[in-house]
Amino acid sequence: MTRFMMAAASSIALLAACSPQGADESETDAPMNGEAMPADEADSMSAPGQGEEMSQEDSDAIASLLAGAQLVDILAHERREGDRARDEYRNPMETMAFFGLEPGMTIAEALPGGGWYTRILLPYVSADGRYVALNYQEDVWAQMYGENWNEESQAEIRNWPETAPAALAENGPVSADAISAYMLDAIPESEDGQGDAVLFIRALHHLNRFGSEHMDVALGEVHDFLKPGGIVGVVQHRAPADETDARASGDRGYMREADVIAAFERNGFALEESSEINANPADTADYENGVWMLPPSNGGDSEGEDVPPLQSVGESDRMTLRFVKPE
Numbered sequence: 001m002t003r004f005m006m007a008a009a010s011s012i013a014l015l016a017a018c019s020p021q022g023a024d025e026s027e028t029d030a031p032m033n034g035e036a037m038p039a040d041e042a043d044s045m046s047a048p049g050q051g052e053e054m055s056q057e058d059s060d061a062i063a064s065l066l067a068g069a070q071l072v073d074i075l076a077h078e079r080r081e082g083d084r085a086r087d088e089y090r091n092p093m094e095t096m097a098f099f100g101l102e103p104g105m106t107i108a109e110a111l112p113g114g115g116w117y118t119r120i121l122l123p124y125v126s127a128d129g130r131y132v133a134l135n136y137q138e139d140v141w142a143q144m145y146g147e148n149w150n151e152e153s154q155a156e157i158r159n160w161p162e163t164a165p166a167a168l169a170e171n172g173p174v175s176a177d178a179i180s181a182y183m184l185d186a187i188p189e190s191e192d193g194q195g196d197a198v199l200f201i202r203a204l205h206h207l208n209r210f211g212s213e214h215m216d217v218a219l220g221e222v223h224d225f226l227k228p229g230g231i232v233g234v235v236q237h238r239a240p241a242d243e244t245d246a247r248a249s250g251d252r253g254y255m256r257e258a259d260v261i262a263a264f265e266r267n268g269f270a271l272e273e274s275s276e277i278n279a280n281p282a283d284t285a286d287y288e289n290g291v292w293m294l295p296p297s298n299g300g301d302s303e304g305e306d307v308p309p310l311q312s313v314g315e316s317d318r319m320t321l322r323f324v325k326p327e
Contacts, residue, residue: 067103071096074123079171083116086296089315090235092120094277099233099322105196108132108225110184110218111203112164115171121199122172122179131178132195133164136206137185137217143210161186184218187225195225199233202318204260205250212263219267228327232269235278236260237291238319252290257319269323276320283317291316 071093075084101107103124112118112133125131141157142149161183165176182188184207207215222232239247239254248256261271287293293310 104128209250278318
């Protein structure tokens with residue numbers, strides 16, 4: 001480890017020690033009554049690598065350390081009080097690290113929904129990056145609503161790009177003006193090449209269940225939105241590799257990993273890496289009503305109720321994939 005890295009790691013450890021949780025210890029360790037710090041200790045805390053030039057590798061590594069420390073604070077924030085119980089299944093810190101997300105990025109989230117990941121992403125990029133929200137195209141919603149696709153529901157979906165920023169801003173320390181929102185078939189050309197990352201977190205099944213053409217339209221728009229080298233992070237309920245087409249179409253929430261990879265590849269992306277961060281071998285994926293029988297949906301019951309034996313399974317088995325737009 002270089003002097004730059006050692007100094008950065010020491011600084012982060014010092015900040016952690018000075019956090020409210022460690023207040024008692026930091027107070028007792030501090031110099032008392034104006035007592036000066038010993039000269040040898042002061043010298044050891046001087047600027048690292050004085051007279052040296054920081055390498056790009058060191059600079060990137062230090063930025064990664066600082067981003068990790070920032071993410072720890074975000075995950076512990078009170079705004080996530082109601083979300084934290086799901087962390088053990090959704091592994092947000094490990095997942096974001098696997099996707100390579102950084103605070104200065106322009107990050108788009110597909111289908112923010114109730115804001116579980118939004119309450120992490122918005123604070124993460126609020127200072128130096130940008131958050132963009134994406135929603136299913138109108139014809140996907142029309143089929144999801146079915147006979148309830150009426151004037152009221154149509155107006156709700158059609159007005160979403162205008163109404164979403166204010167609602168989403170409640171999930172983080174930003175104003176509505178800092179958030180852009182688009183339908184997945186209507187990302188404006190002015191956004192072409194602006195994105196660093198797009199996330200589909202448990203959001204692909206509805207794009208596929210009514211016909212793969214919806215998936216292709218959405219991924220084509222996402223491809224245009226991303227910079228060369230930009231990534232797409234996918235977390236998706238995983239069907240067994242030998243599941244039938246009908247049961248792995250997305251109707252039950254589950255999709256085969258090979259089908260997801262094929263969809264991205266035919267739209268110009270390359271699979272860079274896969275991970276088992278969000279895997280759950282206990283999920284058999286064979287439930288009558290699909291993934292919604294598992295927590296937190298519990299087949300329609302409230303999250304607090306016991307629904308044996310599926311409550312003990314935990315959340316679904318999920319593929320975690322990172323795709324890249326080739327440079």
